[in-house]
Amino acid sequence: MTAPALELIGLKKNFGPAEIIRGVDLAIPRAERHAIIGPNGAGKSTLFNLISGLIPLSAGEIRLNGEAVSGKPPFEINRRGLSRSFQVTNIFPAMSVFENVRCAVLWAKGERYAFWRSVGGNRAVTERTEEVLSAINLQSRRDVQAGVLTYAEQRALEIGITMAGGANVILLDEPTAGMSKAETERAVELIRRISEGRTLLIVEHDMSVVFGLADRISVLVYGEIIATGPPAEIRASRQVRDAYLGEEVP
Amino acid sequence: MSETASVLPGMKVAASRGGWLIWTLLAAAFALAPLLFRSGTSLTMMSLMGIAIIFALSYNMLLGQTGMLSFGHAVYFGLGAYFTVHAMNAVIEARLPVPVAAMPLVGGAAGLGFALLFGWVSTKRSGTAFAMISLGLAELVGSSSLILRSFFGGEEGVSTNRTKLLRLFDWNFGAQVQVYYLIAAWCLLCIALMYALTRTPFGRMCNAVRDNPERAQFVGYDPHRVRYIAFVLSGFFAGIAGGLTAINFELANAALFGASQSGNVLLATFIGGVGHFFGPILGAILVTFLQNMLSDVTEVWQLYFGLMFIATVMYAPGGISGLIMMHRPVWRAGALSRLMPGYGMMVVPVALAAAGAILVIEMATQIGVHGAQGTTMKLLGIGFDARSVPPWLVAGAMLGVGGLLARLVGRRIAAAWDDVRAMSLTHGGVA
Structure with missing residues (x-):
């Protein structure tokens, strides 16, 4: 059997005396769409920051495609096939939409730090950039400065940057937060398309998004996963209802 | 600033044709300027402008392209000048067959070498930390220049004689017009190289690191590495500018390292505008012109200079190039x-x-x-x-x-x- 795409073993994180992540174990097989839900302050974003290397672990281990990546800087983890989006839009604001996406393609296409060849010369880079632009439906805005896009467009660009490099594990942190219903529907459609055949880990508050998209769901409460399973099982779980979902479950 | 290749092939051709036109005009302007402005003063001033253009563009590789504010860029300029002077003297003494036209490369190598050395630590952070370290390094090098007299020559500096090197095509570089053409050729080459740099994968990642270093990490790039490479390349071009200064004055002295030298390049770059590639070129020309002209007219020319800088910061933060591109x-x-x-x-x-x-x-x-x-x-x-x-x-x-x-x-x-x-x-x- 192949190693899980992403494996978290005894993950812990404390900020001073405050334990935010209190021993998380989770194995996500390849090509699974996995959602993490939980009340505010449960540690969902902290978990993402640990996995992507933004903040160091206090204890435990993270394996990406079977390889230990804990302690590596974010760019090393990214090069090994993990890409993430942010809850607060995190793009390159002074650059054009096209350049934003292209920068996310460069490393994966082997350009590295090349300062001796033209950036337009690599056909594979240009083609991939065009492909991503059309996937996120921003071709018509390609030459616009990213900082002046509408909020929904910036969120789409954020997803585009995240998927552009061809990482096989994608982490999305509340991709539909702050969107209207119509915008959310379009975003979910986009996420479904781009995560085809890849491993997706998503934090989301909108339960219709979560239950519509995820193959499995984990419930994180006070830094611990209290349940993991298919949507139907999570919806039916007494423990989850008590801890989090209440009576408003669809 | 970021012009993307057009999807329509016809437009692409038109754009590159426009590009060739600009480069041809620029080369023609460099070649014909001495025919229009024949006086000795104009030749001297145009030589200084060429040097200032290279220096300001190298500075903008840091400030405008990569988002690093340096207060000590003159270090690489000054060291480039000193190493060029010493190399010229060594060449003269050993009677080596090296033409003077190749000597700015020594300056470039010195700038690059010291940027490799000083850059590793200072580029770990951008922002205030980088700015402070650049200031500290400038102080360090400035004060060593007064201590290490054998190399830096103390107050009076180290002089050389550019006419004693190998002659090519019977040019001995005694006349200022020959020096002008030497500087013009290097200036054109450096402009082209630095422009090409902005169009490479590395150049684009410089902009990405300037805009959002955190995000750059999550697309696979180490911001420290990007800043370090930018710093080293910038040091190389600053060193070339220093080398040309050494040839122009046949002298290198401690003033070349000075805080005012570092300040001037910041002013010229900012007044020209950091947001567009050609901005620092305009800034370098204007500031060099004013420095030479205003100082003849009024003794408090630096005051006017400062007022102009403040006006730019307040009313036109994009500089001259920003004003132009706005229209x-x-x-x-x-x-x-x-x-x-x-x-x-x-x-x-x-x-x-x-x-x-x-x-x-x-x-x-x-x-x-x-x-x-x-x-x-x-x-x-x-x-x-x-x-x-x-x-x-x-x-x-x-x-x-x-x-x-x-x-x-x-x-x-x-x-x-x-x-x-x-x-x-x-x-x-x-x-």
């Missing part, structure tokens, strides 16, 4: 004529206020600096006493009326801009 879409939409009346009217209050300010500054200088010799002075051929009341009243009135009128005309210009923007929205032509 490009308007011009394309054919709406420039709508802005012109307002701009034309603005000339009057600006001239009035500037005249008032000049009068105040010059009278204050007369009293403060030359008060002991008497306070009668002459401005535009009119003699008056700086201690008497009427000229101060005139100056105050000019400042007041100028400021008031500027405000009124400013409103008119803002309204015209609103018109232009509204128009472009309905036509969809202007971004």
Whole structure:
């Protein structure tokens, strides 16, 4: 059997005396769409920051495609096939939409730090950039400065940057937060398309998004996963209802 | 700044043809300038402009392209000059067959080498930490230049003789015009190289790191590495500029490292505009021109210089190139004529206020600096006493009326801009 795409073993994180992540174990097989839900302050974003290397672990281990990546800087983890989006839009604001996406393609296409060849010369880079632009439906805005896009467009660009490099594990942190219903529907459609055949880990508050998209769901409460399973099982779980979902479950 | 390749092949060809036209014009301007401006002063000034252009563009690789504010860029310029002078003297002594035209490479290598050394630590952070370290390094190198006398030559510096190197095509570089062409050729080459750099994968990642270093990490790039490479390449070009300075003056001294040298390149780059590649070129030309011209006209030229910098920061943070590029879409939409009346009217209050300010500054200088010799002075051929009341009243009135009128005309210009923007929205032509 192949190693899980992403494996978290005894993950812990404390900020001073405050334990935010209190021993998380989770194995996500390849090509699974996995959602993490939980009340505010449960540690969902902290978990993402640990996995992507933004903040160091206090204890435990993270394996990406079977390889230990804990302690590596974010760019090393990214090069090994993990890409993430942010809850607060995190793009390159002074650059054009096209350049934003292209920068996310460069490393994966082997350009590295090349300062001796033209950036337009690599056909594979240009083609991939065009492909991503059309996937996120921003071709018509390609030459616009990213900082002046509408909020929904910036969120789409954020997803585009995240998927552009061809990482096989994608982490999305509340991709539909702050969107209207119509915008959310379009975003979910986009996420479904781009995560085809890849491993997706998503934090989301909108339960219709979560239950519509995820193959499995984990419930994180006070830094611990209290349940993991298919949507139907999570919806039916007494423990989850008590801890989090209440009576408003669809 | 970021021009993307067009999807339409026809447009791509047109764009690159426009590009060739610009490069040809630039080369022609460099080649023909000495025929238009023949005097010795102009030749000297144009030589300095060429050097300043390279230096300012190398500075903008840090500030504009990668988002690093350096207060010590003169370090690599000055070291480039010193190493070039020493290399020239060594070549002369050993009678090596090396032409003077190749010597700026020594300066470039020195700039690159010291940037490799100093850059590793200082580029770990951008922002304030980088700015402070650059200042500290400038102090460090500046003070060692006074201690290590055998290399830096103390107060008087180290001199050389550019005519004693190998001659090519019978050019001995004794005449300033030959030095000018040497500088012009290097300047053109460096402009082309630095422009090409902005169009590489590395150049794009510099912009990405400038915009958002955190995000750059999550697309696979180490911001420290990107900054470090930018710093080293920038040091290389600054070193070439230093090498050309050494050839131009046949001298390297401690003033080349000085804080004012680091400050000047920042000023020139900023006044020209950091947001566009050609901005620092304009800034370098203008600032070099003013430094040479203003210092003949007034002894407090640095004060005017500072006022100009403050005005740029406050009213045109994009610099001259920012102002120009702001009007490009308007011009394309054919709406420039709508802005012109307002701009034309603005000339009057600006001239009035500037005249008032000049009068105040010059009278204050007369009293403060030359008060002991008497306070009668002459401005535009009119003699008056700086201690008497009427000229101060005139100056105050000019400042007041100028400021008031500027405000009124400013409103008119803002309204015209609103018109232009509204128009472009309905036509969809202007971004």
